Amino acid sequence: MQASPRRLEGGTPAFRRLNLALFAAGFATFAILYCVQPLLPVFSEEFHVSAAVSSLSLSLSTGLLAVAMLVVxxxxxxxxxxxxxxxxxxxxxxxxxLSAAAPTWHALLLTRVAIGVSLSGLPAVAMAYVSEEVDSKSVGLAMGLFIGGNAIGGMSGRLITGILTDLGSWRVAIGAIGTLGLLAAILAWRSLPASAHFTPRRADLMELLRSFADHLRDPGLLCLYAEAFLLMGAFVTLYNYLGYRLMAPPYLLSQSAIGAIFVIYLVGTASSTIAGSLADRLGRPRVLGAMIAVMLSGVAMSLLGHLAAILAGIVAVTFGFFGAHSVASSWVGSRAQSAKAQASALYLFCYYLGSSLIGTLGGVFWASSGWWGIASLVSVLLIAALAVALRLITLSSRMSD
Known part of the structure; x- marks a missing residue:
């Protein structure tokens, strides 16, 4: 009988090709998904809509992405x-x-809905692919680099959008992001190694539903799904309304300056790798809790009036978020014993559902209480996430790291 192919190990050419492809895929996914975030004030002005309504250009994409991932x-x-x-x-x-040419607000929202559905074929599937194809000793590195690609894609999408909007228009900016996405798709197509350890399953609806039910009966996975909802909801809400705060007096920042703030996402590349390494030594639950605590400290700093303090707070929140997400997302893949893509899809369903629901809810808090309202909402979410992390510590003796 022919031996099973070896899993991809760190340092090999195939592993490097995989990381290049996954980095490009993560870059494209987050650049396309979040390129509209710094444009929310621009949409409010051009289409005469409120902050909460403008946030639908992002929330509808993430919401449909969340639902579609369960199917895809x-x-x-x-x-x-x-x-x-x-x-x-x-x-x-x-x-x-195509969305760059949308003639009306409703047409733009329709294309953003379609984008959310189309992106659903990547995040959960990539997590499952890594867990199947990569040697266990290199999974943390591969996942950290994928999350790092997400961070750089999110940063670049927002930065490029901000600069090109000032130089031309938001339509030029979004068209450029789409073009970069095409290049990333070609790179992923050419470089991503074909699956060697994937075993196809029959298209049996009842079997698929049973797999979902099995994941939802696992208390450890349920805690990780709750973390995804709370952490992503908090993170996106903070960034959604940061532009409104900093474009208003006394800061009066330009669209390019708002876009440049997303360079802070670079710390996410570092923190996702650092957190993965620390989790191997100290245990995932403790590192997860520590990263959430870092996020809370950043929210407190953002309440200070000085621009430097606000930016330092956003750095702390970003560092903590990507570190926590890297730990939790890799944990899901190792915790699930079967149907790993479904387990990952449930995690990301909660992740993007938090982005969609809480991201739009934040507009209500912004309208009623300004930045103090945003900070209060985010703090409550993070305190709840910290409680869940403490619960994970009590479960860790029965959970497989």
Missing amino acids: GSLSEVWGRKPVMVASLFASAVLTI
Whole structure:
């Protein structure tokens, strides 16, 4: 009988190709998804909509992404990982280019809905792909680099959008992001190794539903899903309304300056790798709790009036968020014993659902209480996340790291 192919190990050419492809895929996903975030004040002005309504350009994408991932993650168990990921990247890039020409607010929202659905073929499937194809000793590094690609993509998408909007228009900016997405899709298509350890499953709806039920009966996975909802909701809400605060007096920052703030996402690249390394030595629950505490300290700093203090607070929140997300997302893949794409899809369903629901809810808090309202909402979410992390510590003796 032919021996099973070895899993990809750190330092090998195949591992480097995988990391390049996953980095490009993570870059494109977050650049396309979040390129509209610094444009929310621009949309409010051009289309005459409120902050909460403007946030729908992001929240509808993340909300539909959350729901569609449950379906597409299951379909990847039948169709395979790479075909789903590559198709997702190409479709979302083309739709982003089309969205740049949307003639009305409702047309723009419609294209953003379609983008959310098309992007659903990447995040959960990529997490499952890594857990199947990469040697256990290198999974943390591969996942950290994927999350790092997310961070740089999110940063670059927002930065490029801010600069090109000042130089030309938001339509030029979004069209450029779509073009970058196409290039990333081609790179992923050419560089991503084909699955060697994927076993297709039958397209059995009842079996797929049973797999979902099994994941939802696991107390450890439930805690990780709660963390995804709370942490992403807090993080996106903070960034959604930061532009409104800093474009108003006394700061009066330009669109380019607002976009440049997202360079802070670079610390997410570092923190995702650092957190993964610390988790191997200190245990995932403790590192997760520590990263949430860092986020809380950053929220407190953002309440200070000086611009430098606000930015330092945002740095702390960003560092803590990407570190926590890296730990929790890799934990899901190792915790799930079967149907890993579905387990990852449930995690990301909660992740993007938090972004969608809480991100828009933040507009109500902004309208009623300004930044103090935003900080209060985010603090409550993070305190709840810290309580869940403490629960994970009590469960850790029964959870497989």
